[in-house]
Amino acid sequence: MELQLALDLVNIPEAIALVKEVEEHIDIVEIGTPVVINEGLHAVKAIKEAFPNLKVLADLKIMDAAGYEVMKASEAGADIITILGTAEDMSIKGAVEEAKKHGKKILVDMIAVKDLAGRAKEVDAMGVDYICVHTGYDLQAIGKNSFEDLQTIKSVVKNAKTAIAGGIKLETLPEVVKVQPDLVIVGGGITGQADKKAAAAKMQQMIN
């Protein structure tokens, strides 16, 4: 199981400082969608240059023009790029094809997908690398989580790795670990802690 640190509410210097604190306890750094909106793909480039040994995920949440956007994120140094499960099949297949050309991976974010099991089976057959259940901030605010959704995709996905994101904290991590996803994505559960290094270290220990 791998641990991904999601950075959503920082600028580039803050992101670098934060990763420095926890780098030995994480596998992947996510440049979150708000960071990409504020800073562009420069943020991906800056983090990859500063931490060449960590994988970098560009959370572009692609919906269209997938081949082009995957190409640009790949050129910036992203190792993994996200596309939405609600995107057209043609977009997801285009993302996979472009990522393969660059030796990169595609993570499908299943946020807001209604028929989770059905769509997970479909995107799994398109050759994507990760399928991720995700409760976004807006639904976290009304107490939702993706723990059951993780079980749903685990029961139908045959080829891709499975992942989970959205409000995971130290207290809820055991419930996630029980279901054995391949990738656990944590933002505020680390960045919102006074001792970020300790939180990341504890999570890494629980995951392993």
Ligand SMILES: O=C(CO)[C@H](O)[C@H](O)COP(=O)(O)O
């Ligand atoms: O993609 C995201 C929001 O759209 C976040 O990066 C993801 O939800 C993880 O952050 P947190 O653990 O703080 O919810």
